[in-house]
Amino acid sequence: MHKWLDIDFRAIQSELRGRDFVRSSEILGPTESLFKTKEHGYRRIDDAIFLHVMDFEIGRPYSLQMARPEFICIQIAVSGTYNRSIGDHVDVVKPASIHISNAPLSVSDTRAGTKLCGVLIACNREYFVDHFKLNVDRVPEAYRPIFSSRIGSPSSLMLPAKPDIMLAADQILSCRYHEPLRHFYLNAKVVEIICGIAAQINGLPAQMPLRAVPNxxxxxxxxxxxxxxxxxxxxxxxxxxxxxxxxxxxxxxxxxxxxxxxxxxxxxxxxxxxxxxxxxxxxxxxxxxxxxxxxxxxxxxxxxxxxxxxxxxxxxxxxxxx
Missing domain, CATH: 1.10.10.60 (Homeodomain-like)
Structure with a gap:
């Protein structure tokens, strides 16, 4: 039976101001039949950034509607495929890809039996631009609304999968530390990824194809x-x-x-x-x-x-x- 889910990134951010981790079941209700994994939730990095580790098998097909106004979303897919819709625009999120998006609302559709592996990093848009010194003028015009507009863009910026970023994502997924070392380690790796992404974006060519070919x-x-x-x-x-x-x-x-x-x-x-x-x-x-x-x-x-x-x-x- 298909399940419809709703989640609001602002609510997650608010919950994370008082603690380091929020389980998805606290926001979505019982999730045991949906996500086959030990841990499914959202981890605080700082007041403006949180992390979601995707390392689970889908038990039931579902559509997840995410309200995410003013959030830059960095999605690094390692394995598994799912569809993400923003308005009438549909992206297929495939393995070995990096998607950067910013839209008030998106819907992800996933089939039962799919094994998803990757990371999602959500960061307040203005914080991402200001704190990490993103040069928006260097961003190709087609993608500039992702970083400069409150309403974002239905198209996501797809970046080539650079080895250092993919390795940092793998280190997050394979982390075996217990708390508090896990907290410190994952925080450092998320900041490392964002720095790499910001540097990669600042070096983009002025003319860039709308769809990057996986490297x-x-x-x-x-x-x-x-x-x-x-x-x-x-x-x-x-x-x-x-x-x-x-x-x-x-x-x-x-x-x-x-x-x-x-x-x-x-x-x-x-x-x-x-x-x-x-x-x-x-x-x-x-x-x-x-x-x-x-x-x-x-x-x-x-x-x-x-x-x-x-x-x-x-x-x-x-x-x-x-």
Whole structure:
């Protein structure tokens, strides 16, 4: 059965002035049948900004009408697809995309079974422009009402998915800290994203197409960053594909084009290079190095190292002066 929901960003902002987090069920009523997730709600960043983390499966089809006057909405979609309507204008929000919009009212329609992953950052329009020093005159004219008008625009500004922004979104989604560290970490990542978005907008060309083509290379670079950051416990290809919003074939072909190897081979290369540097440093035993790069056993690490470098890790000598 289709469900109709209404939410007002002003009410969320008002609730968040007295606390750090508001659950959706407090605003929408019972949501267990709609959103299959541990946490669904809105998190205070400061008096002008709040965050909604999308990491859930849709249990029932619904339409969510959002009253959001004077709010700049940054939507970073990692996986899952849904429709967003502003007046008669409909946008399909797809994976590996960044949408910037500002309209008094929008409606999002989502089908049951859809798995949505991404972040929504809502920021008061004037605060966004003034606090982050957005040069509205540099914004292409077609999109200028998003930042300069109280009534906004039915068209959203679609930006190429830059690796640093996609990586920050992934770090928000994969955050495992408990409070209060979670609060501090997510706040820092949201500010990082907004700074990146503001810098990207300030550098837009004067003539920009109405629809930006998703930058697959940037998404692949974001995936590579995940491997570089998580050498201790690298994700599987399936997990990596889910996190960056591409399918396995696109991930594999993208890595072959960018790095000349499969994602698995790229992750293995990083682990071996990191292990070799630690062995040359001479501060850790071979067993400790093995654990640092995600190997549970000494023997399995030695086999992998010998296969990669053609010699045993135990004969690696520290560099002079170490």
């Amino acid at each position: 697959k290379r940037a998404v692949i670079e974001a995936a590579a960053m995940i491997y570089r950051r998580e050498t201790f416990n690298p994700p599987t290809i399936a997990q990596l594909a889910t996190r960056v919003g591409l399918n396995r074939n696109d991930i594999t072909s993208g890595f072959r084009e960018a790095f000349g190897m499969t994602p698995h081979a790229y992750g293995h290369l990083l682990r071996m290079e990191k292990a070799h540097l630690m062995l040359q440093d001479g501060q850790l035993s071979v067993s400790d190095v093995a654990r640092r790069v995600g190997y549970e056993g000494y023997s399995s690490f030695c086999r992998a190292y010998r296969s990669h470098f053609g010699r045993s890790p135990s004969i690696v000598k520290p560099k002079p002066g170490r």
